[in-house]
Amino acid sequence: MNWRVKLFTLIILTQIIPLLLLGVLVLYLGFSFDWILLALLLLLATIFAWGLKRYITKPLNDLAENISNVARGTLTLKAKEDMPGIFGSIAKSLNAIIGKLQEFVTRTQAETEVIVSEANRLRMILNSIKDGVIALDKDKRIILFNKAASTITGLRIEEVAGKHVNEVLPLTQRKQLILSDWFDESKDSDMRENVWEGVEFKSPEGPMVFDVEALYVGADLNGVRLMATFHNRTQEQQIEDMKVDFVALAAHELRTPVTIIRGYIEILEQEVGDQLDPEHREFIRRLDISASQLAGSINNILHVSNIEHGELSLNKQVANWKEIVLTACNDLNKKAQTQGKKLTVNIPDNLPKVSVDRVSITEVITNLVDNAIKYSERDKTIKIIVRKGDKSVVTEVIDEGVGIPENAMAKLFTKFYRSHRTRSSHRGTGLGLYMSRAIVEAHGGRIWVESKEGKGSTFGFELPEVDKDDPNSNNEDNSITRDVHGWIRSHSIYRS
């Protein structure tokens, strides 16, 4: 039934009929008209009040409650849609809004769950990485420090969060603060990457060694400017140090017997060499070569031990590079010739002066050329080319030898590295290139290799030319004469 019909019926039943009955009663009993009017007004007021409550106040109250429910976030209670008149439409609209809100809330909740689980997953991945991961903001403050970073360094996340990287995580290499310095260097670039090996960090538990990789982004990436990962290599380093120390100790013990062997070989050669037949003289010569090689290997090992302990000290003197290279190549030429290989040297005259430790740098030339001879076949040529570089002198050793496989290139200059192939076919300690790099770098230079398997290799190194204004470019005491076997005070040498 329509609400209008219902209302009409209600009015007939409750108002009109009693009114008619009242009229009949009044006429019969003879009340005055004033009384009748008053009663009628009262009746109308009652009807109005009842109608007001039933059709306006109550629906309004109900709607108000519904709205405040929605405001409180209760979206489960719906408004009654059978309310009279306009209120029914309002209730319908309100329910539609509630429906939309419910839909929105459900969707948002689902999306939030996805985001939260994504964040959790990322955090879990970040924290399960065994390497330390950190991020810095534009002021070099730490804004991310994963669990491994904390475990490795012994620093708690609360301790480092928001702190300047140098304050809590000073990572150094050759006394340079790598992350901070590189951050400054990278300021003008959009994106830059770098890798550092053997980075030092002094943790409360003792010195540590890391390999660090970093990425710098020019534009703020959600507040991140620099991201870095660091791999803890302390234990490996300790094992490596022990290996070197042990080998050095053993090598040192070998020096005395080798000295005696070499000494007596020479004495025998000089004192009885003439009396021996050629075959036995050849035996002695082979003994001599082998003993010298042994002495050389022992020296290399001790040299590496010095490098490892940061005791590679150079006695640099301003020198004529051409003369040094020619002297070194003179000895090597004999070796090449006996093996049927050719050595050519090409050095211009007007080279800038370099400041070098003659003994060490000769070792570098010897190492590179010796390798080139070793890995070249008979009748091949080894070229030594020296040229002027950019404020430097570049020396290259070019061979037509077996070349170096691509996967071996990166490890070539590391300690004890020997490729599987060369290990079986060529003798060596795997220290020559490692030492050469250390020596060249200690001179402020750099060393590199270019190679194609089967085509040959080029090993090059660059030494900075002498800065004429640098008072330290010649720091050697001129009264000392140095040689591979040690030194002698010049004034001690008798001059007649």
Added chain:
Amino acid sequence: MPETNKRILFIEDDPFMVDMYSHVIEKHGYSVDVATDGKEGLKKAKTGEYDLVLLDIMMPEMLGIEVLENLRSDPDADMERTKVVVLTNLAQDDESRRAMEAQADGYLIKADITPSKLVDLIGQILGESGS
């Protein structure tokens, strides 16, 4: 072999080293006196009878470097004409530096030097022609 009146004191504890170097040095006409530990060596060197002291470092009783420092700082030691050359297998820089600071006349690494090269250098230091 050339005759010379130059006297050399060899302070060295390893008998093989002593024999080997003495053999070659004496062959070149020098007279060689041997001390087999640091203390004995110091005592002998202080007499000032030698033109050259060849000094090992790793020795019992007293290290070669201490012998050297003692010789150079003792005002009573008659060291006017005595040159001191360290002959060792210790190739570390700090040993060499310490010897240099203690006014050694030379620092030679045994493993890097053959007996004939040593005699050459002795000849240069003592003003002989060498061989």
